[in-house]
Amino acid sequence: xxxxxxxxxxxxxxxxxxxxxxxxxxxxxxxxxxxxxxxxxxxxxxxxxxxxxxxxxxxxxxxxxxxxxxxxxxxxxxxxxxxxxxxxxxxxxxxxxxxxxxxxxxxxxxxxxxxxx
Amino acid sequence: xxxxxxxxxxxxxxxxxxxxxxxxxxxxxxxxxxxxxxxxxxxxxxxxxxxxxxxxxxxxxxxxxxxxxxxxxxxxxxxxxxxxxxxxxxxxxxxxxxxxxxxxxxxxxxxxxxxxxxxxxxxxxxxxxxxxxxxxxxxxxxxxxxxxxxxxxxxxxxxxxxxxxxxxxxxxxxxxxxxxxxxxxxxxxxxxxxxxxxxxxxxxxxxxxxxxxxxxxxxxxxxxxxxxxxxxxxxxxxxxxxxxxxx
Amino acid sequence: xxxxxxxxxxxxxxxxxxxxxxxxxxxxxxxxxxxxxxxxxxxxxxxxxxxxxxxxxxxxxxxxxxxxxxxxxxxxxxxxxxxxxxxxxxxxxxxxxxxxxxxxxxxxxxxxx
Numbered sequence: 001x002x003x004x005x006x007x008x009x010x011x012x013x014x015x016x017x018x019x020x021x022x023x024x025x026x027x028x029x030x031x032x033x034x035x036x037x038x039x040x041x042x043x044x045x046x047x048x049x050x051x052x053x054x055x056x057x058x059x060x061x062x063x064x065x066x067x068x069x070x071x072x073x074x075x076x077x078x079x080x081x082x083x084x085x086x087x088x089x090x091x092x093x094x095x096x097x098x099x100x101x102x103x104x105x106x107x108x109x110x111x112x113x114x115x116x117x
Numbered sequence: 118x119x120x121x122x123x124x125x126x127x128x129x130x131x132x133x134x135x136x137x138x139x140x141x142x143x144x145x146x147x148x149x150x151x152x153x154x155x156x157x158x159x160x161x162x163x164x165x166x167x168x169x170x171x172x173x174x175x176x177x178x179x180x181x182x183x184x185x186x187x188x189x190x191x192x193x194x195x196x197x198x199x200x201x202x203x204x205x206x207x208x209x210x211x212x213x214x215x216x217x218x219x220x221x222x223x224x225x226x227x228x229x230x231x232x233x234x235x236x237x238x239x240x241x242x243x244x245x246x247x248x249x250x251x252x253x254x255x256x257x258x259x260x261x262x263x264x265x266x267x268x269x270x271x272x273x274x275x276x277x278x279x280x281x282x283x284x285x286x287x288x289x290x291x292x293x294x295x296x297x298x299x300x301x302x303x304x305x306x307x308x309x310x311x312x313x314x315x316x317x318x319x320x321x322x323x324x325x326x327x328x329x330x331x332x333x334x335x336x337x338x339x340x341x342x343x344x345x346x347x348x349x350x351x352x353x354x355x356x357x358x359x360x361x362x363x364x
Numbered sequence: 365x366x367x368x369x370x371x372x373x374x375x376x377x378x379x380x381x382x383x384x385x386x387x388x389x390x391x392x393x394x395x396x397x398x399x400x401x402x403x404x405x406x407x408x409x410x411x412x413x414x415x416x417x418x419x420x421x422x423x424x425x426x427x428x429x430x431x432x433x434x435x436x437x438x439x440x441x442x443x444x445x446x447x448x449x450x451x452x453x454x455x456x457x458x459x460x461x462x463x464x465x466x467x468x469x470x471x472x473x474x475x476x477x
Binding site for chain 3: 022025026028029032033035036037038039040041042043044045046047049050053056057069072073075076079080082083086087108111112
């Protein structure tokens, strides 16, 4: 028997950064085909795209869009952190990076929200 | 004991110790007289000497050199010989378990075989040339390779990073931070001849490319090494070798 | 998959990430500006139609994402679903091609449409 069960470990900030990065990436990847399909409506002319945009102009969809923008910003910040970890001669602690990433995604979300209201 | 040594008040503390073997077990509770500046290893030894001589655990040097006394202390892997009660438990309960990710032999002693087997699988040993070196290799301490090797060379193989690593928990085949850190120091040893063979050994989803850069290894290493940095170096070396078709 | 293939996928993931880092910044800025006063097809198309610069930008953006997303999904499939082997590699490839085609179709839509 391995010791995993009883030696319940505390987790560091890096694990949460990883989870946010993975879940945001998963959500974005699943959203992409829909996004491309919607914009592809423009091939059938402006009216088709407008039809979709009118459909999308409802609170629930707006909320989902807001969430996607935050996820995109979070995934960007997490990705920059990973690139820094793997390619830059970085300092030992990157909690600053993670904090900056969280702050940046929050900021992007707020800016988007403020423009919506 | 003199009055001067006795300056810290001794109090009865609750200590939970995992008791069991490979088939299972549970935490047992002991009341132990302790001072805040006593080490966790002291308390475990006190339990064995005064309550249950059957308690199994492992240690040798008691001064942070041998790397055998690592255990899970209140949820974190640590050297018990260099961890003071006051810094980990304050006034609360102390909970001691064996290291995570390794099979238990008995109580607090783990089987380290899998851990060290992975050092071998990662080509974590020096490969010189077969004959005697014609001349003594001159390695400048200030060269980038030597500096990179020096940054990871102080590992004593205690297994703390291995127990702290989430990826080891998720993927039992993963070589782990200690073995990869060792491979990285050797990859930067200009006298070593196993470059491509080692990169082959450490590339792939059980090797350096499985690392998620959580940096739990660096957070927990008692020697303040940063295996994540070495693993990132291996990722880059392996990718470069893959581009050239060497691996 | 061999260690060599894993190493190359890792590199492709990072190289595309570097491109995406730039593209996403531009994309986020565009979103923030575009949603002011609500979205309309006319507004989107006025910006993109017959614009070589936007066409090139979005074509590169789509290519980078078509490389990046399937490799990430492949890692998740391996780690969380335990899916491995040839079927996974072929699915990853198919996902990349599908994303590229869908994406470029959308670019053609907003540039030529």
